[in-house]
Amino acid sequence: MMDNTLHLALPAVHTVPNANAPVVAIAQPRAFTTTVNPLVFFNILDHYLRRNAGQDRVIGTLLGVRSEDGAEVEIKGCYPVPHLETKDQVEVDMDYHRTMFELHKQVNPKEVIVGWYATGAELNSYSALIHDFYQKEVSSFPAVHLTMDTALTNERLGVKTYIAAPVGITSRADNCMFVPMPCEVKYFNAERAGLDVLANAAKEQQQNPDQGPTTTTLLSDMDNLERAIMEVQKMLERVTEYVSKVLAGTEPANNTVGRYLMDTISVVPKIDAAEFEKMFNSHLQDMLMVVYLANMTRTQLAVAERLQKLL
Amino acid sequence: MPAENLSAALDIEGVVPITSVQLDAMVVLKIVKHCRESAPSTVTGQLMGLDVNGVLEVTHSFPMPKTQDSEDYEAGSQYQLQMMRCLREVNVDDNSVGWYQSTNLGNFMNQSLIEHQFEFQQALSKSVLIIHDVARSSMGNLNLRALRLTPAFMKLYKEKKFTSETLAQSKLSFSNIFEELPITIRNSALLNALLFELESDESLEATASHLTTYNAANSQQQQRKTALSTNFDMLDLSMDPYIERNLEQVMDSIDDHTQEQGNYAYWQRSVERENKKKAAYLANRKAENARRQQAGQQPLPNEDVDSLFKLPAEPSRLDHLLITGQIDNYCKQINAFAGPTLSKLFAVGELQK
Numbered sequence: 169m170m171d172n173t174l175h176l177a178l179p180a181v182h183t184v185p186n187a188n189a190p191v192v193a194i195a196q197p198r199a200f201t202t203t204v205n206p207l208v209f210f211n212i213l214d215h216y217l218r219r220n221a222g223q224d225r226v227i228g229t230l231l232g233v234r235s236e237d238g239a240e241v242e243i244k245g246c247y248p249v250p251h252l253e254t255k256d257q258v259e260v261d262m263d264y265h266r267t268m269f270e271l272h273k274q275v276n277p278k279e280v281i282v283g284w285y286a287t288g289a290e291l292n293s294y295s296a297l298i299h300d301f302y303q304k305e306v307s308s309f310p311a312v313h314l315t316m317d318t319a320l321t322n323e324r325l326g327v328k329t330y331i332a333a334p335v336g337i338t339s340r341a342d343n344c345m346f347v348p349m350p351c352e353v354k355y356f357n358a359e360r361a362g363l364d365v366l367a368n369a370a371k372e373q374q375q376n377p378d379q380g381p382t383t384t385t386l387l388s389d390m391d392n393l394e395r396a397i398m399e400v401q402k403m404l405e406r407v408t409e410y411v412s413k414v415l416a417g418t419e420p421a422n423n424t425v426g427r428y429l430m431d432t433i434s435v436v437p438k439i440d441a442a443e444f445e446k447m448f449n450s451h452l453q454d455m456l457m458v459v460y461l462a463n464m465t466r467t468q469l470a471v472a473e474r475l476q477k478l479l
Numbered sequence: 480m481p482a483e484n485l486s487a488a489l490d491i492e493g494v495v496p497i498t499s500v501q502l503d504a505m506v507v508l509k510i511v512k513h514c515r516e517s518a519p520s521t522v523t524g525q526l527m528g529l530d531v532n533g534v535l536e537v538t539h540s541f542p543m544p545k546t547q548d549s550e551d552y553e554a555g556s557q558y559q560l561q562m563m564r565c566l567r568e569v570n571v572d573d574n575s576v577g578w579y580q581s582t583n584l585g586n587f588m589n590q591s592l593i594e595h596q597f598e599f600q601q602a603l604s605k606s607v608l609i610i611h612d613v614a615r616s617s618m619g620n621l622n623l624r625a626l627r628l629t630p631a632f633m634k635l636y637k638e639k640k641f642t643s644e645t646l647a648q649s650k651l652s653f654s655n656i657f658e659e660l661p662i663t664i665r666n667s668a669l670l671n672a673l674l675f676e677l678e679s680d681e682s683l684e685a686t687a688s689h690l691t692t693y694n695a696a697n698s699q700q701q702q703r704k705t706a707l708s709t710n711f712d713m714l715d716l717s718m719d720p721y722i723e724r725n726l727e728q729v730m731d732s733i734d735d736h737t738q739e740q741g742n743y744a745y746w747q748r749s750v751e752r753e754n755k756k757k758a759a760y761l762a763n764r765k766a767e768n769a770r771r772q773q774a775g776q777q778p779l780p781n782e783d784v785d786s787l788f789k790l791p792a793e794p795s796r797l798d799h800l801l802i803t804g805q806i807d808n809y810c811k812q813i814n815a816f817a818g819p820t821l822s823k824l825f826a827v828g829e830l831q832k
Contacts (some may be wrong), residue, residue: 207512210505213669218570248569264568271562274544318669362511365621366504366666367674392620393819444831452824458722459817462810469803473652476643
């Protein structure tokens with residue numbers, strides 16, 4: 169990976185390195201981690217699917233939030249930026265980038281530009297140029313570059329994040345080295361529920377692959393509960409099978425797994441039977457009461473509706 | 480696709496009614512993110528896409544800035560236009576097909592929402608409203624609803640006549656203000672690849688090979704939350720806060736309802752009073768006329784009666800309609816919640832034995 173992240177100077181046809189302009193001091197790459205909201209990936213893929221004919225990579229701006237000490241960058245959103253690559257020139261639609269950023273700021277004032285994304289696994293000399301531009305946009309912090317291998321080389325969508333380190337004696341726009349950064353996916357409960365539904369769709373697709381594009385319907389709470397319980401059951405079965413195998417001596421015991429199991433079992437709370445009975449009954453009664461009241465209210469409403477129609 | 484097929488599928492004349500809504504995975508996530516970040520305040524956004532053969536395909540969405548008053552409205556539409564122009568440039572369907580709104584435990588039935596959706600459906604006959612319930616989604620099951628105002632309600636709202644009579648005539652009640660459309664979600668092939676990759680994360684295997692305690696690994700996992708393993712939020716046993724908040728809301732709307740009922744009863748009483756006065760006046764006049772006839776005089780005219788007694792106008796029943804709809808909604812929600820919770824309770828009960 170390292171050998172194609174190192175780039176030497178291109179003939180300076182496309183940039184005008186202004187000697188008078190103060191060189192943006194790139195902060196020495198400090199240790200910081202990047203977390204990415206899955207929405208960003210979805211957005212990038214959508215952008216890639218909507219690319220112009222003949223275009224093989226797309227780029228866009230990443231928006232996000234920096235923690236106060238700068239130790240963590242959370243990439244929360246992104247938007248596409250049209251660009252054009254030819255043999256010896258790269259054009260990025262800057263007006264578009266600015267307008268979009270202004271628009272985003274109206275909705276989400278907290279999110280700032282943190283870097284940019286591109287599809288395709290390789291980093292070429294244009295990457296360095298574009299990165300230089302984004303470096304100016306994010307001012308004193310190192311800009312983050314995220315790549316996503318949409319061509320699926322190695323059958324993976326290898327998501328990678330980089331920051332740039334200057335290379336060479338004189339600072340030049342197209343001189344930089346991309347240093348890989350750790351990157352994690354982060355999401356919240358509500359988003360998680362959404363992702364679950366999507367992941368289910370993906371699984372369905374795997375089971376019957378000739379259905380065309382995947383579609384799925386939303387599950388009711390009950391179905392969802394059933395699914396979760398089934399999952400727990402499967403896991404328990406797996407563990408029981410493993411334990412009985414170990415006890416029978418057909419499989420060597422693994423200390424780590426044993427410790428995990430011990431810890432898990434110790435987490436299960438022990439409640440006094442009478443106490444439990446009391447709690448159980450009171451909850452049950454509460455629940456039944458509420459359901460009863462709700463049904464009563466609905467009946468009232470239905471009666472009122474009927475009466476209204478009689479008028 | 481031949482030209483006539485295409486035009487039939489795109490339904491240029493707008494005859495095919497929408498029967499279902501298909502959301503792109505990205506749209507789902509965008510809505511979820513936007514709504515979660517600004518919870519508990521409600522936010523709205525625009526949906527874009529195309530309707531094909533009765534299926535409304537929503538392929539893109541963008542959030543709208545929060546508007547405080549009508550002055551911001553101009554800025555909002557400016558923002559919307561600019562955003563759509565920008566999106567067109569990157570080949571996004573720039574065809575507005577509706578809007579979305581976040582809600583908390585289903586409290587979305589109110590005048591402004593109805594008005595907004597009415598305007599939408601007036602301008603674009605095939606637009607939907609997607610309701611995303613943040614509170615319910617964070618309990619482990621994504622909660623999205625696609626709603627449209629029914630034609631009967633549209634007609635009444637246009638005429639702004641919500642009297643008991645018109646309601647009864649058009650057979651409108653709280654249960655048919657909105658029609659709900661089924662939602663499907665669509666993933667692209669690349670997205671499936673991404674999802675599988677998220678699921679088969681290697682970082683977890685790495686931790687399992689080290690000798691760590693469950694707790695340490697657990698806290699590590701809490702920090703990362705990388706792998707997309709199964710979600711067990713559904714198995715959460717804490718039901719009290721949810722029920723409590725839900726009941727509070729029901730109580731609030733019942734209070735509103737009582738007030739509305741009071742208004743209506745007041746109106747009824749005043750109508751009755753006026754009617755009584757009128758009847759008394761008429762009887763008086765009749766008696767007088769009879770007397771005058773006996774005396775051979777011209778009877779007094781009866782026409783001025785209506786102008787003398789003005790019946791108070793019936794208050795709009797729209798509020799009443801919305802409140803009952805809202806209560807019904809809450810009750811349904813409680814019932815829907817009760818089912819899984821009861822089964823969870825019994826499951827735990829069995830487990831304890």
